[in-house]
Amino acid sequence: AQTFKILVLPGDGIGPEVMAEAVKVLKAFETSGRKFELRQELIGGCSIDATGKTVTDEVKQAALDSDAVLFAAVGGPKWDNQRRGLDGPEGGLLQLRKAMDIYANLRPCSSTSPSVSIAKEFSPFRQDVIEGVDFVVVRENCGGAYFGRKVEEETYAMDEWGYSEAEIQRVTRLSAEVALRHDPPWPVISLDKANVLASSRLWRRVVDKTMATEYPQVKLVHQLADSASLILATNPRSLNGVILADNTFGDMISDQAGSICGTLGVLPSASLNGLPEDKTLKTRPYGLYEPTHGSAPTIAGQNIANPVAMILCVALMFRYSLNMEAEAQRVEDAVRKVLDSGSRTPDLGGKAGTIEVGDAIISAL
Ligand code: NAD
Ligand code: IPM
Numbered sequence: 001a002q003t004f005k006i007l008v009l010p011g012d013g014i015g016p017e018v019m020a021e022a023v024k025v026l027k028a029f030e031t032s033g034r035k036f037e038l039r040q041e042l043i044g045g046c047s048i049d050a051t052g053k054t055v056t057d058e059v060k061q062a063a064l065d066s067d068a069v070l071f072a073a074v075g076g077p078k079w080d081n082q083r084r085g086l087d088g089p090e091g092g093l094l095q096l097r098k099a100m101d102i103y104a105n106l107r108p109c110s111s112t113s114p115s116v117s118i119a120k121e122f123s124p125f126r127q128d129v130i131e132g133v134d135f136v137v138v139r140e141n142c143g144g145a146y147f148g149r150k151v152e153e154e155t156y157a158m159d160e161w162g163y164s165e166a167e168i169q170r171v172t173r174l175s176a177e178v179a180l181r182h183d184p185p186w187p188v189i190s191l192d193k194a195n196v197l198a199s200s201r202l203w204r205r206v207v208d209k210t211m212a213t214e215y216p217q218v219k220l221v222h223q224l225a226d227s228a229s230l231i232l233a234t235n236p237r238s239l240n241g242v243i244l245a246d247n248t249f250g251d252m253i254s255d256q257a258g259s260i261c262g263t264l265g266v267l268p269s270a271s272l273n274g275l276p277e278d279k280t281l282k283t284r285p286y287g288l289y290e291p292t293h294g295s296a297p298t299i300a301g302q303n304i305a306n307p308v309a310m311i312l313c314v315a316l317m318f319r320y321s322l323n324m325e326a327e328a329q330r331v332e333d334a335v336r337k338v339l340d341s342g343s344r345t346p347d348l349g350g351k352a353g354t355i356e357v358g359d360a361i362i363s364a365l
């Protein structure tokens with residue numbers, strides 16, 4: 001039988017609760033010809049408590065040795081005043097992104113896939129505004145302000161926000177390849193603050209050159225990141241396509257995408273170091289699948305967290321790491337069916353628990 005090695009990182013807060021449902025869904029896809037070998041490890045606050053480190057070298061190595069990584073969420077008030085930066089709980093995720101060099105984070109938001117359609121009557125947006133919204137944020141995931149030099153003193157602090165040409169080139173190429181997965185190709189809408197930031201001016205120049213020389217068939221639009229925020233809240237359809245953004249702007253615009261759904265609880269993401277079709281990769285592409293949401297500490301331990309984002313991560317893992325497109329669509333269809341049926345957690349106005357929604361999705365499969 002074909003065996004896939006999956007590293008499972010539940011983390012903190014609601015992480016273990018939503019991960020349990022995702023693992024149930026994953027196991028439903030085991031057949032006589034396909035097995036999932038799951039290895040569960042600590043990351044974030046729970047790892048600090050147990051090992052003194054937010055992520056150990058052993059866990060980083062396990063990530064590199066796996067076919068894919070499922071990650072839920074890290075962080076919480078318990079650790080907020082102890083350690084920050086790369087040594088804090090959130091730093092465990094950042095260190096892992098860096099160790100795997102998963103430089104592109106894909107965050108889809110679409111009314112043709114489960115995420116928005118299910119939330120329709122629940123969205124704070126007017127129906128006519130969100131109808132037909134269909135975009136994917138491609139966020140640069142290993143550079144920029146997150147990973148530059150830092151100064152942290154009592155009365156002064158600094159985060160260096162820098163990009164090299166090579167870092168911008170590779171994420172631009174990946175965003176164009178995502179655009180080309182659609183017929184006709186989606187436009188690439190690149191966000192920056194080239195009117196203010198030097199790193200954004202390089203960003204714009206490199207994106208321009210890469211797209212013009214390598215992807216002339218893909219339409220390219222530059223949009224200032226602040227105005228993109230406004231457009232996302234007023235006419236989100238006009239951002240339909242691939243939204244290419246640096247680490248910081250991509251973080252912000254993807255949480256804002258959650259507002260269209262009325263909750264972050266339905267938005268999955270895929271962190272990749274290449275698409276499966278990329279022939280230049282020396283290894284098979286690494287993939288870490290993580291919801292856009294965090295550890296939601298105030299709702300942890302109550303069986304009310306929405307497991308949908310984490311379950312849709314399983315679908316993205318099938319699509320981008322395991323060459324299981326048909327199964328990915330089956331997961332997405334089941335999620336849509338269950339949420340349409342009204343089985344929803346409280347963040348979507350429902351009364352169902354985390355476990356009930358997970359069970360309903362399994363039945364719908
Ligand atoms: P958050 O995403 O945890 O929560 C934001 C809001 O969304 C809250 O109201 C929360 O209750 C709700 N929410 C999030 N996920 C939900 C789900 N699955 N079901 C229902 N409601 C959900 O962001 P925050 O409150 O700013 O951060 C909390 C902690 O999580 C912080 O320590 C932060 O650093 C961390 N965080 C971790 C990740 C990650 O691990 N990838 C991402 C973001 C934040
Ligand atoms: C996300 C989170 C992380 C980020 C944190 C927890 C490090 O907000 O995945 O969006 O800022 O990248």
Ligand code: MN
Pocket residue numbers: 251252255292
């Ligand atoms: Mn975020």
